[in-house]
Amino acid sequence: MTTAAEDAPLSGLQAASDLLRALSxxxxxxxxxxxxxxxRRVHELVEALGVSQPLVSQHLRVLRASRIVTTRRDAREIEYSLLDEHVAHIVLDAIKHTRE
Structure with missing residues (x-):
């Protein structure tokens, strides 16, 4: 008997690999x-993470290209949000796991 993971086509595994790479x-x-x-807006992420604005923007570009985050313009600022809440579960579970 095989598991669902073993039955996954290689393309599905590549997509999962790409997602994990984008989060790496x-x-x-x-x-x-x-x-x-x-x-959140960029300045809010800068404040929360304690890193520079150019660094946050660079990483947001990677997350946006990987279709992890999406944007919405609010006047002169761009607001970022998760495109898929499943990604949040992956990240939050990984953080929780490392603390156990």
Whole structure:
């Protein structure tokens, strides 16, 4: 008997690998953790993470290209939010797991 994971086509495994690669940075994990609580603007992420604005913007580009976050323009600022709440569960579970 095989498991569902063993039956997954390689393309599905590649997509999962790409998702994990996109999350493979402490800053990106921190961004996802913050966005799990709701939408944030760049300056809010900078403040919460204690890193520079250019660094946050660089990591947001990676997350956006990977279709993990989406944007909404609010006047002159851009608000970021998670495209899929499942990603938040992955990140939050990983953080919880490392603390146990």
């Amino acid at each position: 940075s402490p800053v990106r994990i921190g961004i996802v953790r913050e966005l799990a609580a709701g939408s």
